[in-house]
Amino acid sequence: MLSLLLTNVVDGLLLSDVLSLTRFLADGIPRKLAILGSALYLSFVNYIGLTIVGYVGIALGVISLALGVISLGVALGVKNQ
Numbered sequence: 001m002l003s004l005l006l007t008n009v010v011d012g013l014l015l016s017d018v019l020s021l022t023r024f025l026a027d028g029i030p031r032k033l034a035i036l037g038s039a040l041y042l043s044f045v046n047y048i049g050l051t052i053v054g055y056v057g058i059a060l061g062v063i064s065l066a067l068g069v070i071s072l073g074v075a076l077g078v079k080n081q
Helices: 002-021 030-081
Strands: none
Touching: none
16 A cells, blocks of 8 residues: 555656646646546556555465475475375
8 A cells, every 4th residue: 555655646746747737737737637547547456466466475374384284295205204
């Protein structure tokens, strides 16, 4: 959540400088809509990226634990024979 908050804050500040260079988006409602639209888009992209990273991290953790359990099972099987 913190990264989403920081993304919204920083993107609005950085985008305002870029928008001031364009005459159409220099002020008024088009400027506000452009800032809002870009903030929503970048927040969504950031959320999707964090979700993918989280799922991959969980999958890697499960795989590493499964390999440990398999190794333990093999070691116990060899010891009991």
